[in-house]
Amino acid sequence: MRSIVWCVAVLGMALSAGAADRPNIILIMSDDMGWSDLGCYGGEIQTPQLDALAAGGVRFTQFYNTARCCPTRACLLTGVYPHQAGIGHMMDERNLPGYRGDLNKHTPTIAEALKPAGYGTYQVGKWHVTRHVQDNGPKHNWPQQRGFDRNYSMITGAGSFFDPWTLVRDNTTISPVADPDYTPETYYFTDAISDHAVRYIADHTREQGDKPFFMYVAYTAAHWPMHALPEDIAKYKGKYDAGYAPFREARLKKSISLGLIGDGEKLSPQAEDWSKVDNQAWEAAGMEVYAAMIDRMDQGIGKIVDELKRTKQFDNTLVMFLQDNGACAELMGRTGNMKHPDIPRPDKPTLPAMKPTDFHSGIVPDQTRDGYPVRMGKNAWPGGPDTYVAYGRGWANVSNTPFREYKHWVHEGGISSPLIMHWPARVDAEHRGKVYKEAGHLIDLMATCVDVAKARFPALNHGEKTVPLEGVSLAPALNLTSLKRSKPLYWEHEGNRAVRLGTWKVVAKGKEGPWELYDIEHDRVESRNLAGKHPERVKELAGYWDVWAERALVKPWPWDAADPGAPVRPNQNRNRRRAN
DSSP states (O other), X not given: OHHHHHHHHHHHHHHHHHHTTSOEEEEEEESSOOTTXXXXXXXXXXXXXXXXXXXHSEEEEEEEOOSSHHHHHHHHHHSSOTTTTTBSSSSOOOXXXXXXXXXXXXXXXXXXXXXXXXXXXXXEEEOOOBSOOXXXXXXXXXXXXXXXXXXXXXXXXXXXXXXXXXXXXXXXXXXXXXXXXXXXXXXXXXXXXXXHHHHHHHHHHHHHTTSOEEEEEEOOTTSSSOBOOHHHHHTXXXXXXXOHHXXXXXXXXXXXXXXXXXXXXXXXXXXXXXXXXXXXXXXXXXXXXXXXXHHHHHXXXXXXXXXXXXXXXXXXXXXXXXXXXXXXXXXXXXXXXXXXXXXXXXXXXXXXXXXXXXXXXXXXXXXXXXXXXXXXXXXXXXXXXXXXXXXXXXXXXXXXXXXXXXXXXXXXXXXXXXXXXXXXXXXXXXXXXXXXXXXXXXXXXXXXXXXXXXXXXXSEETXXXXXXXXXXXXXGGGGTOOOOOXXXXXXXXXXXXXXEETTEEEEESTTTOOOEEEEXXXXXXXXXXXXXXXXXXXXXXXXXXXXXXXHTTOOSXXXXXXXXXXXXXXXXXXXXXXXX
């Protein structure tokens, strides 16, 4: 017994001694934003806080996500491909190991890996890695059961910014307007995320200041619905009245000047024609609100930075910012439906007011708390809590400047993300503000955290043997050193698939689509398909993909070519298992 106590004491001293040279780690992710939306990536939206982090750190020009929200979150949290973590698609059970819609036990989270190394662990914002979202259901994959000491989370994937659904503090579902621990004058989820991040930093510093911390901050901005605060929307009033093309052209020019895109690159084809938009004022308003949502998130990141500075932890904190997928071209709410019609806002509430302790029944609320019906369509002017609309394909095309495609697809517009890495104690002065041109991927984030935290990736998790990490540490990029990656990078989502090896990329649309080949170094926009010119290279890379797809639980496929989102019957699963 005496020897056990001595061992524990020595371990405690080692963790405490090592805390000074191990950084705090804050991983910040936005939702449904495009590659060029930030000012430091070519955009016109006001993001001074993120621009400052980029100026003091390193920006990746070629960092990749998985093209969709929950697969990205599973990949980010675990350091393996999303299918290996059980979330190859969304939160639906398809009775296949790679498509369970629930994070599996074989893949520990970053919090589960860092906690034994003496880190405090915190999560705020969107969770979206379990299909069990109700308070009276299983909670084995809620944040506290997956390694986080404290959390303030939306368990599901989307909802009103003024009244989010499945909001929980720790393990308890709460109403945003009946929460005694957080009582702002106006509830807005982006602010709530930022404020809780600041609170957790302050509390950790006061209570456990001798320990480093890991914090995962998952904003829902700028995912639909287009909801923002009036003072932020006012900053962009009239900004986008000229339509899509001028902003695509300006963003390309700026991204080239910043060294993020090659000088010879051209724009991908424009998705929509502004002159054919039948309600230009409504269309422009969607982008105004979208910009306001990003602006407010940036303000919140400023609060987090200020708290790090106040507590004298800024210099030894590694902050990483990224996005979960490319811009979203989904048409949510752009026309009315039976429950949320395309009607003008009534002069007064038409429904009974909700009690503060009442909960909505789904992602799209039927009404506001004060009794206004939630509306969709072109009479639903974006911004307020009684509307639920997306900003549409034309503006998503702007957000993804200069790339092709969007969220869902694995062409560059679907999978390209900014990555800003900022760590003053580690980034040499001559490297600050520089761009890093090697490819990085979400699979690398766990490896990076384990590396800089001087932790050990666990061999067992919840009693199960763990899946080995797929990524490499990104720490060398902080001083522009090569990552020395030896393996290709892979993607699959809804049958869309890709492989990146060196500067070459093969990519295909849908399960039946042909492989295309691009030289990303000279054609990042994927405008010149070289498959016919280099068939052997296509065959080589496609062969790598097939081997990986078997190993990483992508196959057997659950996708029907006509409808990749349709449920799969058991006999279909068996047939596909035999075929693969």
